[in-house]
Amino acid sequence: MDTYVTRTGRPLFVDLDGTLIRGDLLWESLFHFARQEPLSFWRLFGWAFQGKAVLKDELAARTEIDASTLPYRGEVVDALRREREAGRRIVLATASNERLACKVSQHLGLFDEVMASDRQVNLSSGRKLERIRASCGEQGFDYFGNSHDDVCLFEAAESATVVQPDRSARRWHGSATRPARLITDEGSMLRGMLKAMRPHQWTKNVLVFVPMVLNHEFLDGPMIVKALLAFVCFSLAASSVYILNDLLDLSADRRHKTKHRRPFASGLVPIPAGLMLAAGLFLSSFAISALLPWQFTATLAFYMAATTAYSFALKRMLLIDVLTLAGLYTTRIIAGAVAIQSTESFWLLAFSIFFFLSLALVKRFVEILDFGGGANRSSTGRGYVDVDLDTVGQAGMASGFAAVLVLALYIDSGEVRDLYQHPYLLWPLCPLVLYIIVRIWVLARRQEMNDDPVVFIMRDWRSQVMMVLGACMFMVAAYA
Numbered sequence: 001m002d003t004y005v006t007r008t009g010r011p012l013f014v015d016l017d018g019t020l021i022r023g024d025l026l027w028e029s030l031f032h033f034a035r036q037e038p039l040s041f042w043r044l045f046g047w048a049f050q051g052k053a054v055l056k057d058e059l060a061a062r063t064e065i066d067a068s069t070l071p072y073r074g075e076v077v078d079a080l081r082r083e084r085e086a087g088r089r090i091v092l093a094t095a096s097n098e099r100l101a102c103k104v105s106q107h108l109g110l111f112d113e114v115m116a117s118d119r120q121v122n123l124s125s126g127r128k129l130e131r132i133r134a135s136c137g138e139q140g141f142d143y144f145g146n147s148h149d150d151v152c153l154f155e156a157a158e159s160a161t162v163v164q165p166d167r168s169a170r171r172w173h174g175s176a177t178r179p180a181r182l183i184t185d186e187g188s189m190l191r192g193m194l195k196a197m198r199p200h201q202w203t204k205n206v207l208v209f210v211p212m213v214l215n216h217e218f219l220d221g222p223m224i225v226k227a228l229l230a231f232v233c234f235s236l237a238a239s240s241v242y243i244l245n246d247l248l249d250l251s252a253d254r255r256h257k258t259k260h261r262r263p264f265a266s267g268l269v270p271i272p273a274g275l276m277l278a279a280g281l282f283l284s285s286f287a288i289s290a291l292l293p294w295q296f297t298a299t300l301a302f303y304m305a306a307t308t309a310y311s312f313a314l315k316r317m318l319l320i321d322v323l324t325l326a327g328l329y330t331t332r333i334i335a336g337a338v339a340i341q342s343t344e345s346f347w348l349l350a351f352s353i354f355f356f357l358s359l360a361l362v363k364r365f366v367e368i369l370d371f372g373g374g375a376n377r378s379s380t381g382r383g384y385v386d387v388d389l390d391t392v393g394q395a396g397m398a399s400g401f402a403a404v405l406v407l408a409l410y411i412d413s414g415e416v417r418d419l420y421q422h423p424y425l426l427w428p429l430c431p432l433v434l435y436i437i438v439r440i441w442v443l444a445r446r447q448e449m450n451d452d453p454v455v456f457i458m459r460d461w462r463s464q465v466m467m468v469l470g471a472c473m474f475m476v477a478a479y480a
Contacts, residue, residue: 010140010158012083013132014076014111016094016101018146019163022071022185022267025096026056028250031271032063035248038312053122060097067100067107069254071267075183076144076163080110091115093132095124095149125149129156145169154180185268192263193277196246197239203458205234207329207352208336215342216419216478223340226292230339233289233300234332240281241307243274248311257370258450295338303331318383322360329356329454347410354403358437359453361396362444368392369447393445400437404430425477432466439463 017024034041047055080090093115094101101116115131117123123131129152132141143150143157148168154160154176161181162173173180208230217223246253246264253265263269282304289297306328315321330352337344368389384392408430410416416423436457443449449456457463 010142011089011091011136012080012142012144013091013093013115013153013157014080015143015145015147015150015163016092016096016104018166018270019144019150020073020076020080020092020104022073022164024271025065025100026059027271028065029056029059029063029097029100031247031250032065033059035312036063051122053117053119056095056097056117056122057099057119060099065100065103066251066254067103069251069260070104071254071265072108073163073183073185077108077110079161079183080108084110089113091132091135093123093128095122095128125152129153132156187268189269189273192268193273196243196263196269196274196277197281198242199235199239200455201238201242201452202231202235204329204452204454205231205238205332206458207332208234208339210333210348211337211342211344212340213474214345214348215340217340217342226339227336229288229291230296230336233285233292233296234303234335236281236285236288237300237304238307240278240285241304241311243278243281244308245311247271247274292339293341295341296335299331299335299338303328303335306331316383321383322357322364325360325363326353326357329359345415347406347413347415351403351406351410354399354406355433355437356454358396358400358403359440359457361392361399362440362449362453365389365392365396366444366447366449369444393441397438397441400441401434403437404434407433420477421479422477425473428473429470432470436463436466 014020017026030044033044043058044055047058084090089112090110091113092101092105092111095117098114098116098118101114105111105114115123115128115135121127128149132143132153133156140158141156142159142161143153144161144163145153146163146169147166151168151172154162154169154172159180160176161183162169163183164185165173165182173182209227212220212223212227243264246262249259250265253259253262259265264271264274285300286297289300306324310321310324310328314324330349333348333352334344364384368384368386371386408427411423411426411429416426420426439462440449440453440456444453451459457467
């Protein structure tokens with residue numbers, strides 16, 4: 001007989017947040033609200049002042065959470081299904097608002113009753129215990145829970161199952177005088193937090209080294225140190241924004257065929273832990289920036305403001321999103337220049353805008369293609385629909401060719417003739433860049449582009465060969 005099937009007439013009460021699902025519906029609804037109504041975020045303080053029950057009720061009334069996409073704990077759901085088949089009475093007893101709890105109950109079809117918070121009562125800890133005792137009387141009950149709020153229920157229950165416990169619940173389980181089942185996840189939260197930082201995306205920040213290299217200062221020790229510090233600052237700052245972006249994109253990510261595995265979408269990393277991590281990365285980034293010129297800190301602050309605006313609103317605006325992305329890549333180059341106190345080249349900035357606009361459009365092209373026919377603003381979480389696919393592709397290719405044209409004009413400029421001994425040796429750069437751009441678009445149309453385009457270029461050995469050849473041409477043109 002399965003150890004999770006209990007042959008008893010006692011009712012089974014099951015917590016929702018952290019137990020039935022990996023996550024907390026209060027935090028989830030808060031970020032849904034922040035995404036849907038960012039200009040009304042200030043209203044949260046008024047609701048919170050009236051009490052947690054009011055806050056939960058107001059958020060639940062204003063947000064739509066798809067119960068079918070929530071990160072349910074498979075082992076818990078399977079255990080409840082077996083109890084249900086054995087004829088057990090199962091009650092969903094949660095501090096989440098009743099609107100959200102009922103959606104979960106209707107989706108799973110496992111519960112005979114729902115006990116949840118309403119506008120007057122936040123049904124947690126002692127209040128939940130009182131409600132349960134009033135419901136089952138002298139019969140006793142069994143309980144599934146996970147947190148310090150559940151400890152009093154573990155103590156009162158005839159049988160307890162502790163699911164992925166926090167520190168208090170784990171301490172109770174370790175000192176329990178009677179056997180209590182334990183269900184834990186296999187995934188590591190620390191590994192999930194590292195994954196949420198997306199260190200593989202830090203390769204984008206090598207753009208801060210571009211001004212130093214083009215100025216032929218790559219053998220200057222102090223310049224290298226400044227560029228490295230700029231790289232670290234942008235990497236930490238970018239990671240904090242990636243975390244915020246993932247928290248705002250929970251619902252869209254859970255509907256995506258691959259993004260649903262992300263640490264927050266899958267529930268591997270709790271939202272509060274993600275917020276603390278993002279805050280730590282943000283503060284560390286600006287603390288390190290104090291070692292660089294104030295202009296760099298100002299550029300970093302602009303980058304953070306722009307990326308935050310992108311996360312909250314701009315990424316859902318047609319074309320504004322890709323123009324913002326292209327501008328953010330160019331901002332990295334500007335930051336690298338101010339870090340070493342160098343002057344930005346007009347040609348470099350113009351090339352950067354067109355080149356990265358092409359790559360940003362590749363990213364949107366792939367996303368629309370992944371959603372397939374019927375893709376709309378709601379399903380993609382962006383401002384695009386399926387009929388935009390050809391337009392996005394054409395604009396992306398045109399932008400890439402414009403970048404090559406700017407490069408050709410730069411090579412023929414007086415600025416290059418003053419800087420390089422043999423400027424004509426730089427002409428092969430044009431077909432090399434053209435190869436990278438056209439190839440990435442061909443792969444995107446073949447649906448063979450699964451990475452961020454910039455990260456793909458950094459990892460792809462063919463693109464790496466083109467970049468090495470380009471670097472060699474710069475060296476020969478400058479020093480031959």
